[in-house]
Structures are given as C-alpha cells and as structure tokens.
Amino acid sequence: MKQISYFYSAENESEINLEIWKMFxxxxxxxxxxxxxxxxxxxxxxxxxxxxxxLPERVQMLIDKNGMKALPILVVNGAVYN
Structure with missing residues (x-):
C-alpha cells in the first residue's frame, strides 16, 4: 500500500491543486x-x-528550517519530498 500525505498552506495553495488531490x-x-x-x-x-x-517530525523540521516556503510537502511511505 502507498501511504501518501500532502501538507500545504491554505494561503499559498491553489484551489485547483486541492481539488485534484480531493478527487484522488x-x-x-x-x-x-x-x-x-x-x-x-x-x-x-x-x-x-x-x-x-x-505534522510528522521530518515535515516539521523542514518547516522550522525553511519556513512556509518549504510547502507543499509530499510524504510517500515515509519518504519526504518538497
């Protein structure tokens, strides 16, 4: 099974992008x-x-280090992508 988590900021996320994720x-x-x-x-x-x-620890660390510009962050089976 693929576990996919998508972390975003409401202020910076496009409505279209969120609708695509919701469709999935x-x-x-x-x-x-x-x-x-x-x-x-x-x-x-x-x-x-x-x-x-x-937030998972690794996601929080990225945000602490880079601020909100680190978003969006995608986590797939524990691997973090931003």
Missing part, C-alpha cells in the same frame, strides 16, 4: 479496483493543512 481521495471503490488491477498499487491519501493537523 474520493475515488469510488470501483475506481480504486480499476487502479489496483491496472497498477497493482493500493493507495491511501491524506491532506493536511499546516496549522490544523499534527
């Missing part, structure tokens, strides 16, 4: 099955608005 999150069971059959990957996506959710 809200896929029906049929759509998820088609994706699994085609790719062999099951995924779980979580969106996290900074300031409203608890």
């Amino acid at each position: 999150m809200n896929q029906s069971e049929d759509e998820r099955k088609i994706h699994l059959d085609f790719t062999g990957i099951v995924f779980d996506i979580q969106l996290g608005e900074v300031g409203k959710v608890d």
